[in-house]
Every structure is written in C-alpha cells, then in structure tokens.
Amino acid sequence: MCRLAMKTAIKPFSPYSVLTAMEAMQEGYDGSGLGLLLRGLEFTDYKYNSEDPVLSGIAHTEEALGRLHAIMDERGFVLKYDHEFDTDSSKIEAGDRYKYVLRVYKKPAAWKSIDKEQVEHELMMTRLALRRDGEEHNGDLTAFSLWPDVAMLKEVGWPLGVGQALGLESGRIKSRVCMAQGRQNTNWGINLYACHPFFIQGVGTMTNGENTAFIPIKDWLEGKNYPGYVGYQSDSEVFTHILHYVTKQLKLPLAAYKHVITPLKNDELDAHPQGEFLRGLRNVCRRLIIDGPNAIIGTLPDETCMLVMDAKKLRPATIGGKAGEWAIASEMCGVDAMIPDRDCSKDFQPMREHTIIIPPDRQEIEIWSQFDQFPQTQAA
C-alpha cells in the first residue's frame, strides 16, 4: 500500500520534514521508492523567479545529458540555474543515475508573443519531447516535469534514505507545497514514470489504492488524442489526467472533479439543485467514473490543494492543520508528524461526497459536499 503525505504552508519548508513524517507511517508499507512534487520553490543558492520554468528529471548517462542540452537549446530555452544535489550515490540503489536534473530556464524569447495557453502547451510538448527522446534511447533520459515553480523527483529506495542520498536535509530547496509518496510500482516492473505523483501542465496528483476501471478510462483518454495523455505506466496516472481534463479542458471548477469521477446516484441527482446539469455531466463523462478504492491528493498551479475519495471509501486519508499550514496523509500519524502543534480534534476524514480544498491563502479548509450546489453558476 502507498503512503502519502502532503504538506502546504505559507512559509516554505524543506521536503525532508515531509520525509520524516513518512517515517512515522512506515508500518506496513514497503518503502520501495520516493516520489516528490514541490511547488512554490525557494532555493538557498539562487533567487528564483517563479515565472521561470523548472525542468525536473534524471539523465542516466552523460550522453543523455548532452541530448537534453541540445533539445533545450534548440527550443530556445536559456539555462539560468542548475541545482547540484549533494548526492551520495553510494546510498542510491540504482547504478545508472548520471545526474539528477533540476534546472531553472528562461523561457524562449519567441514565446513572448504567444498567449498563456500556448506557452503551457509548448512547455508540455518540450517535456514530452525529452521523455520521448529518453524512451528512444533505452530510457536513458527521464523527464518528470517542466513547469514554473514545480520540481519533481522520483527514485527507487527507502524514502528517507533517498532524501539523505540527495542531501535534502540541508534545506537548500524549500517549497510551500510538498507532495510525497513512498512506493515504486512494485505491483509490476519498476518504472520511474509509474511512481506517483503524476504531473501534467501544473496539475499533480497522487493516489492510494488500485484503479479497477483503469482500462476503459485509459482507452477514453488516449482517444482524445491530446499529446499529454500518454504514459499510463501506472493506473493512477489517469486521476491526474482527469483532473487536468476537468479543470483545464472543460474549464469547470475544481468541485466538478468529484462529480466526474464519482457522480451522484439518480435519486441524489433528483434532489440536487443542478441535477439536470450533473446528470448530463455524468453521461458525457461516464468513461471517467472511477471505481476505487482510492484517496486522491492533488495540487493545482495556484497552490490550491485537494483531497477526494472514491465513492466506496475503502482507502483512508486525514487532513489536519491550522491557519497557514495544513497536512494530508494516508495515516493519522503522518499528519501528527507533519503538524504536531495543531488541534487534532479538528482533523477531518472526508466521506464519499466530500472534496477537501485548501485554498492558496491556507487560512481555512473548505469541506465541499457533492450534495451542495455547484460552486459556479451555470448559464441557461
């Protein structure tokens, strides 16, 4: 079973603190890997401009790194900062990690004339080009994300050990949001791309549990022929893509995500003020209905964080915290470890109808129920 921990705070913190929280949750989990997503970055060695895209990945050979340079150069990216991890390779299980890439680029000059959506598209296409290049060369280049203010890391091994091997305890990197997941996809062959969190155009999610409806959902997403809907080394990647589809393509509010993945039943829709719209949404997004058991933790580009359950709720997750900092974890002890000085009587475990939203101001959490009115007015 995966252990999930996410912390969001106004004041940037080291991801290492989240890794130590994962230690608290070690019981019963295989600790086979680490997946990290950091958002709202701060570097000790560099003053980062949050508009600049950050490339995260691994060059497994010197040659791959060379090709990475070439691809980025060719597209007009200018390197501004190359974060050197204090790597202790003796603590890394895998032997083919030539360089962990965490680089800040200046966007190509040519992009000044294109609008925000196009920029986002180009960033995604560049990431996909890097990924494809690696796949064409025996997987010697892995690209996790290329996005402003987001860094990602995935590695095989005990999560805290990986953190130490990469020198994360030094606090040279901090972030306002940190998502951590402690397992490689040990159900199948290990593939770094199969490790949560998953990322597409600023949207990141990680999930606990198995996605039994994976194939029909994957078939549908692939059929959209959207360039970013690829991968699916893990059945959980579709949750990220559905969130992306709902918020970025359908441009519906975050609350609609819950209505897409776990729509209400007929009698519940009959009593819902927007039942007709939601019934229609259920029909058109029928292939995106998940069957659980899953707890899905996600973050959006504006640093909003969220937690939802599948409709049967067979996977636990708890949220707790205080104004300014909040934590979500698959175990209560994980929340305890991340924010010990909170009022734990206010911890909350969402039920099947809830979407927990932590807005960017992080003052209060919103517990939004599917039975409530849709938060955005619908025309006609």
Place this chain on the structure above:
Amino acid sequence: MVSIRSISADPGSLTPNDLPWIIEHREDRCTLCGRCAAVCPVNTLKLAYMRKRMPKIALNSSERGSSFKTFVGIRQNTDVGRRCIGCGTCAMVCPNEAIHPVHNKTDRYRFQNTKNGEAPKRGGRRNEPGPNLLDRISFNRISMLTDPALDAGRHEFYMNTLLGRVLPPEEFVRRQAAGEWIPPVREIFPFIIGSMSFGALSPNMWLGLLQGVAYCNEVLGIPVVMATGEGGCPPWVLKSPFLKYIILQIASGYFGWDEIIRAIPEMQCDPAAIEIKYGQGAKPGDGGLLMWYKVSKLIARLRGVPEGVDLPSPPVHQTLYSIEESVMKMIQTMSMAFDFKVPVYPKISGSNSAKSVLNNLVRNPYASALLIDGIDGGTGAAYNVSMDATGHPIASNLRECYLDLCAQGKQNEIPIFAAGGVGKNGNITQNGMALIMLGASGVHMGKFIMQSAAGCLGNEQNRCNVCNLGICPKGITSQNPKIYRRLDPDKVAERVAETFMAIQTEMKKIMAPLGRSQSLPIGMSDALGIGDKDAAERLNIRYVC
C-alpha cells in the same frame, strides 16, 4: 423401366427411423386417452388399431395355429410436412409418461425437406449446438490485495447503461451554457428484450412481456425496455404510459407505422427509442417475414393488410438510394417526428462492413446508437440457409467496431449494442457481461427471453422451431386463439420479473470480484480471458490456460 412396387421405395419416402425425431411409445403405460394425438401441433401422431398374430406352439398338431390380438398403438406420420418436430408436447400432456420424442442424429429427412421445390424454412436460430465463443470467456481480473473485492450482497451497484447520442464533454458544456439542444439519452438496464414483433409473438406473449417489463420498472426499479420488431404496436399500448418502456421498430415493410404516426398526438409519453432495422443477424439480406398462417384479423388490422397473406418485407428500405443516405434521412426524419426527444438508432446484421456503417453514424449528429445483430440471432421465420450459414458472429464484429470508436475517442458517444445468440446456452449474464466488457453498451436478447419467460421449446438441434407456422405448442408465436390461450400472460410477466432479478444478481456477482460497482464495466477488456489463442488475439483479450 417400370419399377417394382412390392416395397415402398420412392426417392422421397421415409421411415420413422429416417426422421429427425422418433416417437417412443410405451404401450404398457398408455391409457388410450388420446391427448397426445389431439395436442400434436403437426398432427404427426395417429392412434391406430393394429392387429398382430399370436402363433400358438404346441406338440399336438391339432392344437397348433394362430390367434390374433388387436391393440391400439401410435403411428408416426412420415410425410415431410408432418414429421415429428420433437417439441414434446405429447409428453407434456401424457398422464402416464407413455410417450416422448427421441432425437435421431442420423436422420435422412434433411435430404428430403425440399418438397415442391420449397427451400426449407423455420423459426429459431442457427443450429449449432454446444458452447459458443461467449460461453468460453471468463472474468479473470479478480481484485485481491490492494483492491479488495466488493460484496455483491451488500454494496450498492450501478448497472444501468445509456441509450442515446452522448455528446463529447466539451460540446455538452458549451451547449448547456448556450441553451442548445442536447440529444435525448435513456438510462436503461443493459439487458434488453430484443425486437420480436406483434405478429411474430402471440398477443398473450406480448402482453405478458409488457406486463413483466412494467413490473420490472415500476416495482423492482430495474429499467428494462423491450423492442417491438416490425409490425407496430397495439393502439392501446401506444396511448398508454407503458410506451416509455418500448423501443418501436421501423423496418423496410413499414408495417404498423400508419397506426403509430396516427397515435403520436395522443401519446402520453415518448417511446424509449426508435429502432430502424436495416438487417437482422438471423437472416442478413432478408427483410422480415410473417407467413400467412399468422396474419390474423388483429395482425392484419395493425399492419394495414388483408388477412391470410404472406408479409415479406423487402431486404432494404426501397425508397432510398444508398445506405448512407438512408441512415441519414431516416434517422433525421424519425427524430423530427418525435420532436428530437427520442433516440433513433439503426439495427444492422453483423457484417464485415459494420464498421463503415458505424463511421457514418459517428458523423451523423442525430444517430443515437448502433445495434449489431450477430449470426446466432433468432427469428420467427427464415430460410435455413440464411439462418445457418449467413452472417457474422457478434463477438469479433462488436470488438472491432468498439476499438475503432476508441481510436477516434468516440466510444462514449455512440453506444454499440450487441445481439445474436446472447444466452444461447442459458448463460445469459455471462454472455452479456462478456460482450459489455468487449465494448457493448448493452445486449439484446430474444430467444433467451422466450425460453426463460415462456418456456419456448426450440433448441439448436432443430427441436420445434416452427415459429413460422403459427402452431407454437406453447402459444408463444401463434396467432390462433385456441393455441395462444395456453399461455397465461400473468405467468409470463412473473417469469420476466424473475429472469431480470436473477440477471441483476448475477451481474453483481460478476462485477463484485472485479472491484466494479460504480459504473457498468463497458470495454473493461483487461478483465477477460479465453483459452483460445486465436480468439484471444482477435478480440485483443488475454489468453488464459
């Protein structure tokens, strides 16, 4: 040369041993009541007085001789037209278990059933007994560890499907905001009572089915719908609130549509859908056929024809130039007739060309679904050669259509329904769910529901199969009141309800171990396996052994 006539040896003469079904009669149990002979639908049985010699053996020649015994026995008619059909009605009425038909696998009747140059016709479906491909598919993706299986008895399951054109989500959101037309969509139970016409079925059978369907909807909460087949619908049904459970079919003979169009202003509700029949799995390339035996006064009135004439529908919709045009015009016309509030979809026979029909539908904004009827589909009347040798099996046909839609990302927009041999060997839910996981949004069943709800006697060894002649021994497909009054509509309704309750439970028992409960697992092909490499490769599912 003049033939000798000492023995009967015409080319077409048959003995009881040559017939496909041989009557076995036990004289020692027979009470001579005569019910068997009275009830036999083909009058093959003849009670006859017979005499046999009883030689008396004695040492003394004066005591030798013969006496004669007279007894009442059963004679089986060996005329081709009056051969035993194996229905077993004689056994059903016999008070003493003295009579029953026995199947003869080496009959010679099959070489002689072309009297008067008539090619053999029958009701039923392809005579191919034994497990079909669907029966061999198993559900293998069992949830065990990270995903515990569900509890079929306690969890809530959502098992309905959609019939109707579903918009791409982007288009739905846009049209909803702009207040534009959103195509009608019906939420229905994925097992549908397939099109059997009011004409093919007896009034009692039809009434029983409708009662059962209404009970499923209104009492059990299972949204079952049934399709009419060609030939319309009784006017009282058209004007009743039960019309919403009915898919009205229009086919190339347009029978019954005069009544339907006239009834539109008085309809209390819309029908579930309109099915435009272009083809039928049992007899591709043939139109419907209602033989004269069944064109009773009531049927003649509903169809607007004289009594007692054969009603063959043309193979295609004659008014139209091409299938593309036909599909487009008819779908649009029917949509308009029902104010764009009723899904309209075509039914075609399984064929290598099904994909091209499908692709035309994809581009037609009014097309609501596609029903593909495979070679094992049943019919009330067709030529044997059509039924047995013409058509395309449903599984691979459905699968390639579904994968084609997936490649275009349209699999949620045009639901494909599958039919043709679903439940042929009784495994209705297993067959249906296998098709659903191969990509069908639902399945139609005709023969199965006749067998399950009304006790149809037909099988794939050519038992009974006289639906075409109006002499159905159970009263299911007869228009003769003396026969169809054997069938109690209330009992049929009860069996319909029992059948759907059982299907519902079995669906849960299939879905629960797969960890599915929130939506029908359409296209969940990763759950399927088959112990046949070629079939696995063709269907793009897992080979298991």
